Structures are given as structure tokens and as C-alpha cells.
Amino acid sequence: MDSQRSIYLKTISIDEALEKVLEEITPASLPGRESVPSQQALGRVTAGPVRARYSSPTFHSAAMDGVAVRAESTFTAREDNPVILEKGRDYVEINTGNPIPDGMDSVIMVEKINQEYEHSISIEQPAYPWQNVRRIGEDIVATELLLPRNHEISAYDIGVLLSGGIWEVDVYQQVGIHVIPTGDEVLDFTSRPDPSPGQVIESNSQVLAAMAQSWGCRFSRTAPVPDEPQKLEKALQEALDSQAHIVVIGAGSSAGSKDFTRRIIQEKGRLLVHGLKAMPGKPTVLGISHNNKILVGAPGYPVSSVICFEQILKPLVYHLSGKTPEEPVTVEARLTRKIPSRLGMEEFLRVSVGRVGEQYVATPLPRGAGMMTTLTKAQGMTRIPADLEGMQQDRMIEVQLLRRSREVNQVLVTVGSHDNTVDFLANELALFNPPVRLASTHVGSMGGITAIRRGTAHMAGIHLFDPETGDYNFPFLDKYAPDLDYRLINLAVRHQGLMVLPGNPRNIRSLQDLPRDDVEFVNRQKGAGTRILLDHHLQQADISPEKVKGYSNEEYTHMGIAVNVLSRTADCGLGIKAAAQALGLDFVPLARERYDLLIPEDFIQDDKVVQVMNLLHSRDFKAGIESLGGYETTLTGREMKPGMGL
Known part of the structure; x- marks a missing residue:
């Protein structure tokens, strides 16, 4: 095999790809x-x-506790003319499950018996043949x-x-799946490695291992194989010689110069598919080996690999095993924002799903093929058909639930500005019975107000400072949601400032240092309260945003800002002290601000919101917030009124 760049042959739909593989399956491919x-x-x-x-049963047996009798001997029994039965001659005491004695054909329940003497009983109702008797067979x-x-x-x-x-x-036999992870940069998780820049910890195989277990498969794995054709060929041959029915090569299926999967499948068998009309999941390769094993080249990016596992591997496994997969549970949900898509490509989109009022709402999660956290945060998945160039906001879409319906109904949909206290709140809510699952989407304070106004969230975290009035949030609500009936509840007062590397090597002491040529800044996105706060202070300091190097570099969370500084992508960024403290960064204070929860009046009695309010009044919860660093809880849980400020 050479090292020339592999080129996609002809991408086809998932259904076409499955049909091609199923046509190649012979009795020799099936489990014994x-x-x-x-x-x-x-x-x-x-x-x-x-x-x-x-x-x-293997014998006639009693279905009730009581006495076994010959039904014929009881036919004359009446309430005004009871029949007397003698023990041993006319009846035998019997317990449930005991064999019916020879000559007896009925059981009278103990509740229907009147004890006359020690060895005799009376009955006032006749029995019929095989009453309360479980017959043979x-x-x-x-x-x-x-x-x-x-x-x-x-x-x-x-x-x-x-x-x-x-x-x-x-x-x-159980379907056997063997996985061969590949890549020079891939580290074996079993060695508990500390990755260096450019290295990743191999985890896709264990995602598949867990899936395979739920499908009833046997699973095996080769330790990661470097991008060396000879070593990959040796690992593949060993897998083909094993009891596996499906061999999955992890990564190496794309079109790079080190992506050898297509070529090695062609050497060991026949290539059937090279590329799917699907996003993520396009770099999927399928083939059949000379000894009738199914060969799969799975994409290396986690979300792409999961689409390959769910949409390709699972149907193949169920076909080989003779099982029928369960029908997925689906709901109709309102799409909270517009989603563009590439024409001609079917797209699989993870979404956060919750029931807001009388409808389900679906909020798209980040779409990157490497965004592993979208797999754990999603409550559902939707498909954008190949013949659409996306879907419009407010469109009703079909969503396949990835969680149980009851759990989805316990989702508290929160949209707005990011804060670490929201993550803390989510953890505490999960301790209730039943657990409340807080699903937060970080779109900034203005985005939160918009979501509440449109009825697509239970609550929003906002922290918008108005320089003219010196007040928080109310001036913006009066302007952008004048007809909204709501309550504004304080979550915390937080400290905002410049996050810098430990020791502050750039000696950044205030906003006056931001225009320096040797200072690279990272900003929050437009509409974020932190961005509005920054712009206010820049104006106060008479600093033009154009003079701040990196002003247009945007992140959507405070932790995102902190990671940029920690990784030296930026020298500083504006954010909360808790985020700086969480990653061991130094912090240059700039301002205190109020972070409130905007809750529509319609949801104030919702059980999930009631649990939030209970927590906000808890001493332990307030102590937990303060332990994060950079927070004050003097206002936590109080309903805010216009003009209260800090």
C-alpha cells in the first residue's frame, strides 16, 4: 500500500449502503x-x-387451599340444606399445589367450609367437577x-x-464484533495516559463495546495500531482469523494520506461502500472479506463514529442475529432556531428536548463531529432529509427520544447566559426524586430573553447591566419583552474580571492594558451580558474595541474563555472568577454584577421550577455557591424589583 491520499469513490445513502452489504451476506457469514x-x-x-x-402441571393439582371432594357428593348442598362431609371418606384437606387424591375431582375453598366437628364439615353450595383444580397439562x-x-x-x-x-x-451464537483502533496520535486508555498536544485518548471502541453489549454481542478489541500499513494488515488478519463476524477499523477511513482502511479492505476482500451521504458519518467504509466477514471502516471523530455504529452496525447486527429492533419512541417538537444543512446530505442532529407548557421543544446542540458531550447532553435526535437545505425556526419536527419519556418530561429547559452556578444547580436538582434534569443552552442573556418571550424555555439566566439607570435586566425586559408576565429571581451576585495565566506573565492590571500589541484578548459572543459589560467599561475607559486585539474572537461560555487562556490561545479574557479559579488561573477584578433567573409567571408553579425555588432558599445550596469562589449569596432566592441594583 502506498501513502497517496485516498479519494472518496461514490457516496451513497445509508439505506443503499445497508442494501449493498445485506446482498453480500451468505450462510457462511451468519452465526452458527x-x-x-x-x-x-x-x-x-x-x-x-x-x-x-x-x-x-404434570399432575392434577389444587389451585386453592381447602378440601378435595367428589363434586357429585355435593350436588344437593343448599343454604337451607347443607351437606355434611366426613373427613377421609368424603373429603381430604389439601393445600395449593398439592396433587388431587384419587377419586376426587374438585376443591372447595377453605372460606366456603363450615367446620361442624373435628372430623366433619358442612357446605352450603355445591361444587362442580374440576372446580379450583389445575389439570394435567x-x-x-x-x-x-x-x-x-x-x-x-x-x-x-x-x-x-x-x-x-x-x-x-x-x-x-452471539454476533462477534472486533475493533481495531488506529492512529499515531491515539493513546490506549488502558494505560491511563496523560495526553500531550496532538494526542487523543482512544474511547470510541468502548462506546461500541457498551452498544454491542446492549445488542447482545460478543466484543473484542486490539490495542491501538499506529498508521503503519504492515502493522494494520497484521492486526486485521488476526481479527479475520478470530470468531468475530464483524471487524471494525476505527479511524483511517477518511481521505487523508494516512487513511489506509479502504486500501486494506480491497486487499482482504471487496470494497462495497466508500462514503455515506450523511453528516456526521460520511467517512464510513464497508466491505466483505474473502472469508465472509463484514468489514467496517468507522470514522475517527466520536459523533461520526456513533452515527456509523447506530445507523450501519446496529441494523447489520440485528440482521445477523435474527432479532427485531425495538421501534424508537418519537415525539413532535418545535425547533427553537433555524438550522442550515447541506443539500444532498442527510444530517443527524442531536437535540436537547423538554416539555415546555403543552409542547415539546427541541434545541439543536453543537454539530461538530468531535463534540462528544453532545452525545451525553442530548435527549433526542432528529434527521434533516437530504432534499432540504435546512429547517426553519418553529418548524414542527419528528424527534427520536434517546431518553425515557418520563425523564424527558422532567427536563427543565434553561436558555441564556452561561454561569457555573447553573451547572451547580443542575447537579443539585438531579438529587430529587424524581430527578429534575436541567438542560442549559448558552446563547447569552439576550438570547435567553428571546427564548422566554417565544415560549421555548422554562427559565433563562440573564445579567444585563444598563449604564443609564444603573439597574440590571429590567430595562432590557421593558424594551425587548414589554408584554411578558414574569418574575426575576436572583441566583447570585458574581465577580467579573480578566482571567490571566498564573503569575500574570503579561502584567495585565486593567482594561488599559488591552490595547497593547503583546496582549491577545478573547471575547464572549454578541448578546452575552459579559460582552455588554465589557463594552460599557471600554466606553468608560475611552477604549475603542478596534484597538483590542482579539475582540472579535468569540466564546460561548466562561469556561471556554478560561480554556483559551490556559492553553495560551489568548493572554486574557473577561469572565467570572469561578471559571478562573476552576482552572487555576489568576484573576484581575473588574466588576460585581447580578445574575438573575427570568421565569415566566405561567411556570412559577411548575414542579420543576418549585424545586429550583426550594434550593435557592436552602442554606446548604448557598454555601455550595459561595464555595465555587467569586460569588455572593446575599440576594439569592429573592425576587428582584426595578431599581434594586446590587
């Missing part, structure tokens, strides 16, 4: 059979019909079909198998 103990067969698929060896008759072929065995089926005398059951 094996026999397993019935009690260990949960989730396995029967390889043939299963017939009962024994009947159940009532549930299972020997030789009858218990389970058909290609049946996925449930917990209840295990009870049926054992009751029918089936100690072992023939099932298909």
Missing part, C-alpha cells in the same frame, strides 16, 4: 449454533423450534411447541423452558 443452559439464555435467539419434554402439554425458531428469549421464556423440562436450548 450452540447449546446454552436455559437459565442463561436471556436475549439469545432460538436456532430451531423448542418442544416441551414434560407437561405442566393445563399450561404445557408434553411435545407441544414452546418457542418457535428465531425467537428472542425473554425472562418469562426461561420459566417456560424450565417448566417444560428444557435444561438446555439451541440458540444462534
Whole structure:
């Protein structure tokens, strides 16, 4: 194999890709059979019909506690003319599950018996034949079909198998998946490495391992293989010689000069697909080996790889195993903002989902193929069809839920400015029963007001300072949401300032240092309260934004600002003291400001909002906020009124 850049052949849709692979599957590709103990067969698929060896019950048995009788001997019993029965001759005491004595054919419940003497009883109602009796074979008759072929065995089926005398059951072997992570920059997580710049910790294989377990597969893995064709070929050959039915090569499937997956699949078999009309997930490669193993080249970026696993691998696994996947739970949701998309590409978009009022709302999460956190933050996923150039705000879309419906209904949708206290609040809310799941989207204070005005959030974090009045938030609400019925509840007073490297090597002491040629700044996005605060102080100091190097470099969170400074992408940035303290940065104070929660009156009695209010009045919660550093809680939990300021 040479090192020339690989070029995508012809990208095709996911459905076309699956069809190409399924057409190539032969009996030799399918899992074989094996026999397993019935009690260990949960989730396995029967390889043939299963017939009962024994009947159940194997004898006539009592279904109730009472007495066994001959029904014929009770026919004359009436309320005004009871029948007297003698113990041993006319009846035998019996407990539930006991065999019916010879000559008896009915059981009278103990509640229907009147004890006359020590050895006799009276009854006032007649019994009928087989009353309260479980007959032989009532549930299972020997030789009858218990389970058909290609049946996925449930917990209840295990009870049926054992009751029918089936100690072992023939099932298909579990589908085997083997993964080979690749890349010079990829570190083996098992060694617990400390990555250097340019290195990444391998994790995609373990995402697939967990998925494979939920699909009922066997899983194995090779330690990361460097970008050397000979070593990759050796690892692949070992995988092909194993018991795996599917071999996944992680990364190396794109079009770079070190992406060898396509070429090695062509050497070991036939290439079927090189590139999907899907985003993320485009760099997916599919083939079939000479010994009938399915070969998959999975993208290296985490979100792309997950789309490959979910949309390609899962259907193949279920086909090989004979299982039927569950139908996903979907809801109709209102899209909170416009989403552009590339025409001709089907796009899979992770979204945050919550029920706001009488509707579900879906907020798109960041779309980068490397944004692993979107996988954990998402409550749902939607598809943008290939024939659309995106979807408009307020469009009703179909969302596949990635969480249980009850959990989605417990999501507290929060939109607005980022603050570390919101993350702290989210953690505390998760301790309630049932847990409240706070889903926050960071679009700045103005974005939060817009979301509340449009009815797509339960609450918003805002901290907008008005220089003319010296007040917070109310002047902006009067201007941009004059008809909104709301309450403004303080979360904390926080300290804003310049985050700088430990020791402050650039000797940045105030805003007056920002115009210096040797100072690189990083800013918050337009509409963020922190950006508005910065602009106010720059105006007060008579500093033009054009003179600040990096003023147009934007981040959406305080932690994003802190990471930029820590990684020396910037020398300083304006943000909260808690973010600087969290990453060990120095902090140059600039201002105190009020961070409030904007809550529509319609949601003030919502159970999730009530839990928030309970926390805000808790001493322990306030102490937790103060422990973050750079916060004051003197106003926490109080309803703010115009003119209160700080």
C-alpha cells in the first residue's frame, strides 16, 4: 500500500449502503449454533423450534387451599340444606399445589367450609367437577411447541423452558464484533495516559463495546495500531482469523494520506461502500472479506463514529442475529432556531428536548463531529432529509427520544447566559426524586430573553447591566419583552474580571492594558451580558474595541474563555472568577454584577421550577455557591424589583 491520499469513490445513502452489504451476506457469514443452559439464555435467539419434554402441571393439582371432594357428593348442598362431609371418606384437606387424591375431582375453598366437628364439615353450595383444580397439562402439554425458531428469549421464556423440562436450548451464537483502533496520535486508555498536544485518548471502541453489549454481542478489541500499513494488515488478519463476524477499523477511513482502511479492505476482500451521504458519518467504509466477514471502516471523530455504529452496525447486527429492533419512541417538537444543512446530505442532529407548557421543544446542540458531550447532553435526535437545505425556526419536527419519556418530561429547559452556578444547580436538582434534569443552552442573556418571550424555555439566566439607570435586566425586559408576565429571581451576585495565566506573565492590571500589541484578548459572543459589560467599561475607559486585539474572537461560555487562556490561545479574557479559579488561573477584578433567573409567571408553579425555588432558599445550596469562589449569596432566592441594583 502506498501513502497517496485516498479519494472518496461514490457516496451513497445509508439505506443503499445497508442494501449493498445485506446482498453480500451468505450462510457462511451468519452465526452458527450452540447449546446454552436455559437459565442463561436471556436475549439469545432460538436456532430451531423448542418442544416441551414434560407437561405442566404434570399432575392434577389444587389451585386453592381447602378440601378435595367428589363434586357429585355435593350436588344437593343448599343454604337451607347443607351437606355434611366426613373427613377421609368424603373429603381430604389439601393445600395449593398439592396433587388431587384419587377419586376426587374438585376443591372447595377453605372460606366456603363450615367446620361442624373435628372430623366433619358442612357446605352450603355445591361444587362442580374440576372446580379450583389445575389439570394435567393445563399450561404445557408434553411435545407441544414452546418457542418457535428465531425467537428472542425473554425472562418469562426461561420459566417456560424450565417448566417444560428444557435444561438446555439451541440458540444462534452471539454476533462477534472486533475493533481495531488506529492512529499515531491515539493513546490506549488502558494505560491511563496523560495526553500531550496532538494526542487523543482512544474511547470510541468502548462506546461500541457498551452498544454491542446492549445488542447482545460478543466484543473484542486490539490495542491501538499506529498508521503503519504492515502493522494494520497484521492486526486485521488476526481479527479475520478470530470468531468475530464483524471487524471494525476505527479511524483511517477518511481521505487523508494516512487513511489506509479502504486500501486494506480491497486487499482482504471487496470494497462495497466508500462514503455515506450523511453528516456526521460520511467517512464510513464497508466491505466483505474473502472469508465472509463484514468489514467496517468507522470514522475517527466520536459523533461520526456513533452515527456509523447506530445507523450501519446496529441494523447489520440485528440482521445477523435474527432479532427485531425495538421501534424508537418519537415525539413532535418545535425547533427553537433555524438550522442550515447541506443539500444532498442527510444530517443527524442531536437535540436537547423538554416539555415546555403543552409542547415539546427541541434545541439543536453543537454539530461538530468531535463534540462528544453532545452525545451525553442530548435527549433526542432528529434527521434533516437530504432534499432540504435546512429547517426553519418553529418548524414542527419528528424527534427520536434517546431518553425515557418520563425523564424527558422532567427536563427543565434553561436558555441564556452561561454561569457555573447553573451547572451547580443542575447537579443539585438531579438529587430529587424524581430527578429534575436541567438542560442549559448558552446563547447569552439576550438570547435567553428571546427564548422566554417565544415560549421555548422554562427559565433563562440573564445579567444585563444598563449604564443609564444603573439597574440590571429590567430595562432590557421593558424594551425587548414589554408584554411578558414574569418574575426575576436572583441566583447570585458574581465577580467579573480578566482571567490571566498564573503569575500574570503579561502584567495585565486593567482594561488599559488591552490595547497593547503583546496582549491577545478573547471575547464572549454578541448578546452575552459579559460582552455588554465589557463594552460599557471600554466606553468608560475611552477604549475603542478596534484597538483590542482579539475582540472579535468569540466564546460561548466562561469556561471556554478560561480554556483559551490556559492553553495560551489568548493572554486574557473577561469572565467570572469561578471559571478562573476552576482552572487555576489568576484573576484581575473588574466588576460585581447580578445574575438573575427570568421565569415566566405561567411556570412559577411548575414542579420543576418549585424545586429550583426550594434550593435557592436552602442554606446548604448557598454555601455550595459561595464555595465555587467569586460569588455572593446575599440576594439569592429573592425576587428582584426595578431599581434594586446590587
